[in-house]
Amino acid sequence: MKAIRIHNYGGPEALSLEDIAVPEPKAGEARVKIAAIGLNYIDIYQRTGLYPLPTPVTLGMEGAGIVDAIGGGVTEVKAGDRVAYAMILGSYAEYAIVPAAKLAPLPANVDFKSGAAIMLQGMTAHYLTHDTYPLKRGDTALIHAAAGGVGLLLIQIAKMLGARVIGTVGTEAKAQLAKQAGADDVILYTQTDFLAEVKKLTEGKGAHIVYDSVGATTFEKSLDCLRPRGYIVLFGQSSGPVAPFDPGKLAAKGSLFLTRPSLAHYMLDRDELLQRANDLFNWTASGKLKLRIDSTFSLQDAADAHRQLEGRKTTGKIVLVQ
Numbered sequence: 001m002k003a004i005r006i007h008n009y010g011g012p013e014a015l016s017l018e019d020i021a022v023p024e025p026k027a028g029e030a031r032v033k034i035a036a037i038g039l040n041y042i043d044i045y046q047r048t049g050l051y052p053l054p055t056p057v058t059l060g061m062e063g064a065g066i067v068d069a070i071g072g073g074v075t076e077v078k079a080g081d082r083v084a085y086a087m088i089l090g091s092y093a094e095y096a097i098v099p100a101a102k103l104a105p106l107p108a109n110v111d112f113k114s115g116a117a118i119m120l121q122g123m124t125a126h127y128l129t130h131d132t133y134p135l136k137r138g139d140t141a142l143i144h145a146a147a148g149g150v151g152l153l154l155i156q157i158a159k160m161l162g163a164r165v166i167g168t169v170g171t172e173a174k175a176q177l178a179k180q181a182g183a184d185d186v187i188l189y190t191q192t193d194f195l196a197e198v199k200k201l202t203e204g205k206g207a208h209i210v211y212d213s214v215g216a217t218t219f220e221k222s223l224d225c226l227r228p229r230g231y232i233v234l235f236g237q238s239s240g241p242v243a244p245f246d247p248g249k250l251a252a253k254g255s256l257f258l259t260r261p262s263l264a265h266y267m268l269d270r271d272e273l274l275q276r277a278n279d280l281f282n283w284t285a286s287g288k289l290k291l292r293i294d295s296t297f298s299l300q301d302a303a304d305a306h307r308q309l310e311g312r313k314t315t316g317k318i319v320l321v322q
């Protein structure tokens with residue numbers, strides 16, 4: 001089968017299209033014939049070695065397709081089922097092996113591209129707003145990179161929960177998209193000091209919560225955007241990792257709460273996974289949650305897709321197809 005692998009960490013050129021054997025499912029596993037693959041920022045961290053993996057390795061943490069074989073003892077799915085999944089390595093390929101318990105049944109009214117587009121970023125936006133900090137009416141949330149894959153979903157779900165949303169984005173075109181998704185205010189943080197703007201927009205009080213996935217270039221100022229006892233949710237580092245941090249700063253800046261969550265710990269069992277996935281599928285099918293697929297690349301052009309994502313050129317989701 002065709003797969004996109006890396007042998008050494010590096011730039012997009014490290015991704016190579018190769019012919020490898022079709023894998024066989026072991027006990028508890030299913031083999032999925034992949035129809036659509038979701039691209040995520042974690043793929044870049046893994047490609048560059050920021051999140052190290054043993055190599056050679058097939059990249060890709062999200063996919064949708066049809067179960068084509070199952071290993072012993074599998075009860076959750078059967079051959080022929082339409083499924084989608086996230087946070088299991090190896091989706092940049094024609095077939096992937098996935099623990100059966102990590103597969104969500106994909107409803108007939110959600111197509112494969114949408115299934116591959118919603119799982120990882122959607123479940124992230126879901127847990128960040130429902131569990132890391134349950135957003136409520138009256139809360140003000142600052143969302144960085146608001147027109148990104150996670151960002152556009154985070155805005156919509158935060159608005160469903162009644163929060164006021166302030167978004168930051170890199171360009172005017174991205175600002176329009178963030179507004180269309182429901183952001184109450186949008187700041188061009190490439191041109192304006194987002195801290196001064198947030199203070200102005202909140203009459204000096206600051207936000208209740210900052211969702212910061214940009215990291216190096218935003219983190220310090222994000223802390224100053226919070227009101228006392230506010231929450232700084234650092235959930236990514238698109239601009240690079242945050243420098244070592246003195247926890248004493250949390251006290252000095254208003255008894256703040258800091259968490260660095262990962263989706264892996266918010267889909268701990270099958271019930272939790274299915275609950276989040278089903279909310280997302282229902283919202284998508286009913287039009288309550290709008291998915292924005294920025295572009296679709298063929299699997300062999302994965303390197304070009306990586307260049308677009310890390311070059312800040314995309315809005316919403318990138319999907320790869322066979």
Ligand SMILES: NC(=O)c1ccc[n+]([C@@H]2O[C@H](COP(=O)([O-])OP(=O)(O)OC[C@H]3O[C@@H](n4cnc5c(N)ncnc54)[C@H](OP(=O)(O)O)[C@@H]3O)[C@@H](O)[C@H]2O)c1
Binds near residue numbers: 145169239263313
């Ligand atoms: N912890 C978790 O559970 C979890 C799960 C999923 C994703 N994440 C994180 O969420 C973030 C968003 O992921 P995504 O896949 O949806 O990507 P994305 O937001 O679509 O793309 C990254 C965006 O970050 C912004 N950015 C700011 N500075 C950047 C820089 N120096 N280089 C590149 N981008 C920069 C850009 O938007 P602007 O041009 O508007 O600044 C860019 O479009 C990532 O940090 C990812 O690691 C975390």
